[in-house]
Structures are given as C-alpha cells and as structure tokens.
Amino acid sequence: MKVVDLLPLIKYKKQNGEMGNMFTVAVCDNTTACIAKVYDAEKITSMIVDEVLIMENFYIRDGELAITVRSKVFRTGETITVPDDVMENAKSLLGQKGNADSPSKIIEAATSPKKTVVSVKGVVYKHLPSDTVDIPSDEDDSSDEDKTPTGVIIGIADLKRYRCCVNDRCYKRKLKDDRCSSCGVFYKNQSSGEAFIAQLLLKCTESATIKTYTVFTQQLEQLTTATNVSLKSKSLETDIAKKFPITVKYQSLNEKLTKIAVQK
Numbered sequence: 428m429k430v431v432d433l434l435p436l437i438k439y440k441k442q443n444g445e446m447g448n449m450f451t452v453a454v455c456d457n458t459t460a461c462i463a464k465v466y467d468a469e470k471i472t473s474m475i476v477d478e479v480l481i482m483e484n485f486y487i488r489d490g491e492l493a494i495t496v497r498s499k500v501f502r503t504g505e506t507i508t509v510p511d512d513v514m515e516n517a518k519s520l521l522g523q524k525g526n527a528d529s530p531s532k533i534i535e536a537a538t539s540p541k542k543t544v545v546s547v548k549g550v551v552y553k554h555l556p557s558d559t560v561d562i563p564s565d566e567d568d569s570s571d572e573d574k575t576p577t578g579v580i581i582g583i584a585d586l587k588r589y590r591c592c593v594n595d596r597c598y599k600r601k602l603k604d605d606r607c608s609s610c611g612v613f614y615k616n617q618s619s620g621e622a623f624i625a626q627l628l629l630k631c632t633e634s635a636t637i638k639t640y641t642v643f644t645q646q647l648e649q650l651t652t653a654t655n656v657s658l659k660s661k662s663l664e665t666d667i668a669k670k671f672p673i674t675v676k677y678q679s680l681n682e683k684l685t686k687i688a689v690q691k
C-alpha cells in the first residue's frame with residue numbers, strides 16, 4: 428500500500444470522552460485508492476509519502492481503513508508503480524477528507540475471505556473484523572527452537588531505541604528515571620547502554636506464511652552489521668527497510684526471533 432499524501436494531526440474525541448490525536452492518509456495500490464484514518468499519532472513517522480507499507484490488524488469502518496494503536500504499520504522498502512489516474516483519485520479522496528460512499532477495491536480485497544492474508548505488493552496483509560480487537564490466534568505457539576528455517580524479512584515496524592543497564596545480568600533492562608530497576612544502579616547520561624526493540628515481518632520460505640516477530644538489540648546488531656547499516660543512524664528504520672528483502676536463517680520462540688543469520 429503506497430502512501431500518497433496525508434493531512435496534519437487533528438484532535439478528536441474518543442469514545443470515553445478523552446481527546447486524542449488522529450490523522451488521515453490517502454493510500455493506494457497499483458489499481459485503486461482509499462482513505463485510512465489513523466487513530467495513533469505515533470504512526471505519523473511511519474507514514475512517509477511514496478513509501479510502500481504493509482498493514483496488519485486494521486479495521487474496515489464506514490468504507491475506510493481504520494488504523495489504531497493495535498495496528499501494525501510495516502515499512503518495506505518495496506516500490507510499486509501507480510498509474511497517474513489512481514494517484515489523482517487518491518489525492519482527490521483526501522481533498523474530500525474521505526468520502527464514505529467511494530467504492531474501494533482495496534477494501535473489497537481486504538474483506539474478501541480469500542485475500543485476508545496477502546503479502547508484499549498485494550499489500551493488505553491481515554485485518555480483523557470490526558467487532559473484535561483480539562489478534563487472531565491461528566498461529567502455532569509451539570517452540571521451534573530446534574529448527575533453523577530460512578525466511579525473508581520484508582517489513583519493519585515500531586523500532587524503538589532506549590537507554591539500558593550495561594550490567595550483563597540485567598539483559599539490557601530499560602532505565603526508568605536513570606535507574607535500573609533490576610540492579611538499582613543509577614546512570615548518568617554517558618554511562619548507560621543503548622538497546623533496541625522492533626517488529627519484523629518475516630516470510631517463511633518453506634511454508635510461505637508471514638508472521639510478525641519481535642527482535643531485540645542482539646538480532647538488530649546482526650541484521651545491521653550484515654547489511655552495512657549503522658545502528659547509530661537517526662533514520663535507522665528507513666535504512667533497514669531499504670535493504671529488504673533480507674534472507675535469513677532464523678530461530679524463534681514465542682513470537683520472538685532468538686537468532687538470525689543473514690544469508691548472502
């Protein structure tokens with residue numbers, strides 16, 4: 428799904444009466460365009476015009492895509508060619524701030540049972556029916572620690588950088604108010620460590636299934652070292668996305684990647 432254009436953040440009233448920030452974005456694939464309402468202000472940094480995204484766990488509401496804090500927006504480094512008329516249509520939809528009556532083939536594709544899981548340039552990866560917020564639990568929870576399957580990393584989301592404890596026994600615990608809650612050490616700015624967490628979208632080569640995995644500092648170090656990306660980069664998520672697809676051998680446990688080895 429390609430980001431065509433977006434409107435600035437606006438305030439809206441939540442169901443519980445509190446105020447929140449949301450923004451509206453026009454997206455398209457290579458045949459059609461639609462409007463997405465994003466009820467999570469943090470995601471504005473992932474919605475970069477002309478980038479191709481894969482979205483997971485979103486809703487269809489009033490003929491538009493509704494993206495919440497529970498949704499994942501993966502950046503892919505993919506490119507798709509969009510015909511001029513589709514681009515113009517997307518921009519005009521945004522001008523109307525989303526016309527609920529606009530027919531959208533993207534939404535039809537998303538609501539068709541056969542196409543609820545589509546990868547990469549199919550763009551719509553997974554969605555939930557609008558009456559539930561549970562993440563589908565049809566994935567195999569059993570440990571596959573023994574196997575080292577091959578897969579392809581195709582998306583990244585929610586990359587976060589945080590200060591951590593450098594004590595080995597604390598496993599890079601996140602500092603709270605400059606203090607490690609595990610060992611109690613108080614850190615000044617320059618002496619703390621730096622740790623990372625992110626979500627990766629990985630397509631298993633053998634089964635062709637696509638899953639979301641959490642990765643931590645060690646795996647991101649391996650990924651960036653093997654692809655010549657600097658962990659210190661201020662645009663780290665973008666830099667990594669540009670390297671996709673990245674083929675890896677991997678081990679996983681409970682939706683986390685425990686080991687990855689980048690394949691040349």
Ligand SMILES: [Zn+2]
Nearest residue numbers: 592597607610
């Ligand atoms: Zn500690």
